[in-house]
Amino acid sequence: MSPRRPFRDARPRARSQIVAATTGRPGKAGMAWRVLVWVLRVVLARAWLFTRASGGWMVKHPAVAVLGLALAWLWWGILTVAEWPGDRKTGPLLVLVACLCPGLFLGVWAALAPRHYVRVTHARAVARSWAQTAASCGLGTRGPDGATVVSRLRRVAHENGAVVLRVETSPGQTLDTLHRAAPAIATAYRAHGYETRTVKPGVLDLVLFTTARLAPRTAGLPNPDLITTDAVPVGRTRGGAPCALVVRGRHTLIVGASGAGKGSVLWSVAGGLAPAIHAGVVRLWGVDLKKGLEIETGRPLFGHVAYTAADAVSVLRTLLQVSDDRGDAMRGRSRLHQPRPGDPLHVLVIDELADLMAYSELEVRREAERLLSKILTQGRALGVVVVSCVQNPRQEALGGTRNLYTQKVALRLDSDSETEMVLGGLAPLAPAHTISPTDQGTAYLVGEDGAPVLVRFDYWPDDLIRTVALHYAAPAEHTAPVPRSGIDAASAWAKAGRRLHAVDADETDALEDTTPTEAAPGPRPRKPRAPRKPRAPRQTVTEEVSP
């Protein structure tokens, strides 16, 4: 252990003493201190902006600045030597202000409207350097007269955390030419990333991100009225806008190195779905072969959980059965399942998929891969979706299922080859391996449209997970067995719900025996006992006594 450094310990102590004696004081004195600090901050910040903007202009135009100073000084010197009666300062000062007025104007502008000033000056700088940058990034073509013609920059706009360049192709170029030049342009302008959006034929918006870091945020209690599976709030995007995840109709793969924040993504989904779970619109299933450490924190949200490989296979088999039954019921009627109470969206959450697909017994692994692949190919439209978390995106950890996920969340990854494994051709647009280890919960989200979005998922502390899980616990009927056929569904759900209200631990075991998991590998479950036949009443033989 390193020796403790006394001055390091003293610094925070001195700081907290100062805070306690000033802004931390109770009552009006504390309030006065806080107002004073705020005013000082604002004044100092504005003074700095003024100095920087006007000083910057003077550095760029030294001749004008020196001329102004020299004229003012000369005028004042002449008046002084001539012993001019009256005011000798106003005239020279006016001359100085007149010479420096463009710089002073910029300073006042920066101090009064700093954001507008930065945006306008930045846009002008980009426009000035565009021709040269575009030509060196491959956007120049030779005109008939031999001169180089570059793609036209139509406008420079600003969004939160991004600069948007609207670029128009020049004759001889296609949109593909602009797409190919985008990485070089982003690098030339020192952007942290980029995105391209086609506006109309021949016109493209090139979005250059000016920030790589998104502020962390702790999740709050979910909105009880937000019963949705199509836009589950999970975090914030780069521009600070709320980010919502589509759960219905999509299988989601969450990949991230150890400590990258997979838990945040998992609980953002499970916690965001909590009101829908409580309303019976979503039924949550959990597989956590790390002894249930993750899922057990929010256990009441889950209908069924599996903490062993054999149970996990049973859960997969049950869900496959559900999707088979739904397929029969939906055929010719609907192409996408519409969840509702009594006929919910089944969401299977798997924490650390590799534990099941790579580190289990060979037989279990094969069966799990077979079942999961079937669910991933068939379940999407039938209201059975999978959310899998995994550390290692390699083939051995995911089996053949990697490309069956329709939505991917790439948290921090260890190398560019891992990013490529997860996101394929989108890797240059979503360099997940460059996410800082201190930015846990930051990830590139790639939905079905294939456009990566940088998102910081909300952080879910354990206490919040427990509170939400208790508040929005799954309805009793969701911990009941899934009926095998849709015909007697309603009565089976109701019956199971009634039974579960009164169950104790033994009864739950008995109930589990009746779930459709008979074909699970390992020891065969007991056959349910046939109901006992009512016994015939014992006959009493009376001897007839003949008269």
Ligand SMILES: Nc1ncnc2c1ncn2[C@@H]1O[C@H](COP(=O)(O)OP(=O)(O)OP(=O)(O)O)[C@@H](O)[C@H]1O
């Ligand atoms: N969204 C977030 N914002 C801020 N900090 C976070 C966020 N998510 C996670 N963290 C921090 O990172 C730590 C690790 O997160 P988490 O356990 O979710 O990572 P993980 O990817 O699941 O790791 P492992 O695979 O080892 O279980 C947490 O204890 C927390 O301190």
